[in-house]
Amino acid sequence: MKNLKITTLTINPSLDKSTHFTGLIAEQKIRCEKPRYDAGGGGINVSKAIAKLGGKSTCIFTSGGSSGEMLEELIAKESLENVAIKTKNWTRENFIAFENVSKAQYRFGFPGNEFHEDEKDEILKTIKELKTDYLVISGSLNEGLATNFYQKIATIAKESNIKVIVDTSGEALKKVLETGVYLIKPNIGELAKLIGVERLELSDVEKAAKKLIEDKSAEIVVVSLGADGAILVTNEETYLVKAPKVEKKSTVGAGDSMVGGMVWALSQNKTLKEVIRIGVCCGTAATMNEGTQLFKAEDVMKLLEELN
Template identity: 75%
Template structure:
């Protein structure tokens, strides 16, 4: 099988529909603008982000029904090399609406349909065959999938020396850390849960991340701080990067853009300080665009240059 430096896996992709409207009044018909459609889901967005930076990845994702067909067409338009796992159940859809007067964004996310036993086995067999330096497991798990499914995938991938990068939450994240992975990207609330704390103050983040590293849960912990920026912690290094001040239009895809920027930088052998800077630059640039779009390369580059 062909070797790839970066492979992303999206078990629970979504066909994202976004629009604008004026006035939110219960029980009245809301007139919306013509919708925009984007291929969504953690790993797909990460691959899109990598492509925007001039990198390459193999994007593995599930697809079912007419929504899945449209999703495939949108991924192909991004000129991303992809491998489709066909499913009997339909791909989910998400809906994002922006209200013109209040500038408020409403995000409606739906659960993904179950995967059959054969479809689960197909996923594992593909992971067994791929040859890659970095495998990105990103996004939520489908309804009915066991919470340790990412853990099983990570265990399988690590047998061939692959560095596993995980961006998920809840029990799925807790389980995969039992296996131990290369990099995780929790927010500060998720990090607190991972170490059994109610909450964490900013000065406590480094120590909490070091706890996970010392326990063998991850080699690198990147803690997203939202509008404040992010902190990268490894065994021997800690880097804080403040988020640049920008006019925020949408937060959709910002976290995935951040992961994409970091994985691309890792694949280019950038030092860890630049890895986190590229992550924050791409994540911040994504908030400058409306709806379900990600970032523009020139905006991410400008933000990165401003950090130097």
Template identity: 70%
Template sequence: MKTFDIVTLTVNPALDKTAHFKGLVPEQKIRCEEPRYDAGGGGINVSKAIARLEGESFCVFTSGGPIGRMLEELVQKESITFEAVKTANWTRESFVAVDDNTNSQYRFGFSGSVISEDEKKEIIQTIQELKPKFLVLSGSLNEGLPTDYYKNIADLAKQSGSKVIVDTSGEALQKVLETGVYLIKPNVGELAKLIGVERLEIDEVVHAAQTLIEKGSAEIIVVSLGPQGAVLVTATQTEFVPAPNVVKKSTVGAGDSMVGAMVWALSQNKILKEVVQWGVACGSAATMNEGTQLFKLEDAKRLFDWLQKK
């Protein structure tokens, strides 16, 4: 089998459904337009972002029932090489509804179904056999999975020499930092929780990230600052990148686009400043599209060129 520098893992993928309607009225039937379907979930979106940048990755995700089969077909249409770990329970769905009258967006997510012990072991075995240069663990964990599941995978991947990149939240993120990973991408609120404070001001972000780096939690921390951009922090370097001013239609998939772009840039041996510039460019470009469509390459390149001139 062909080897890949980048492997993404999505243990809790989703079939994303996006539809438009006009006017939200309680207790009345809301007529929606024909829905758009996309393959979703953190790692799948990261692989999609890499593919849009004309890069390659190997995408590992769980797949169950007819929804899982539809998910596989959508990933295949993106020309992404993948392995679907079959599950007895069905893959989940998520739903984004856009009110054309107000341009308000309503996002409905569901927890993933339980994964059996054999299925858990198959996921880990699949990752162990791949031994990539970069392993991306992205997205939420299914109902019933232990919060140290990503940590256990990260431990094994590091033993194989993989650089582990994690984009999750809550206790799953707290646990995986105990083993120490290569890169994480928290927002300011998540970073505050990681260092045990209620909130952080913008001028406190770099010091907070350096605190985690000194503890060995991560080598690189990229903090998403929302409309203000992002800051990349290492033990010896800090790079702030402002967000370009774009017309936003949806923030769905912006974070995954950012992670995908940064992993792609790292695999291309870009300098760290360009790594975070590509991340901000692709994350911002993703907000220019509706629903879960991620970004267009021409938009990302244009925004990256703008950022390089700043």
């Protein structure tokens, strides 16, 4: 494996199928337009986002069955440096449908199939052999995986002095924070759960993020605020960036685009203020496109100019 600055890990990728249709009526056949297929899953989307910004990364993912083969073909078309870890069970598929009249988007996500023990061991072995500056662990866990699986991966990576960036949720996120990582990107609701409160107001976010930093759960906490943008917090710095106003067509991949923009900026030795600005603009630009297309680099540049 090449020694690139950034590596992404997607253990629960998906073959994303998206389409358009008109009219949603129960028990009637819905005529859909020709589907579009995309390689999906948190880390894969992060790698695609980095490539759109002119960067490079190694994309590690699991792949099984015919859906996995198609996933590999789609990733190859993106010209991403990649490592496919073969599995006996098939890669999952997700379905996204856009209703033409109402402009409503329907997203159907399916769970990932279970891994065999040797496949789990292969994932951990791949991380042990990794040579990279940043490891982005992104996405959900497969069925049957222990909630501490990401924690195991983070522990291995930290032993190699790799900066670990985590974008997941629930118990998997709580567990990995026991080890402590470089950067996390919860939304405001997830942050509330992490510090044990029911909800947080915007004015409480910085204090809550600093509590995680004081507990050595993460060095950098970036809290996604949806349409309000995001806030980046460290021990010494806090930056709130409002999301530029755009016409939204889809929110699919917006969070992954944001992570991709931030890790690319970190790899380019940008300041933390620049990191969060680029991240917010990548996430916002992704909402300007339908389906699972992420963002256009020219849209990111335009939005960055608007922030100045």
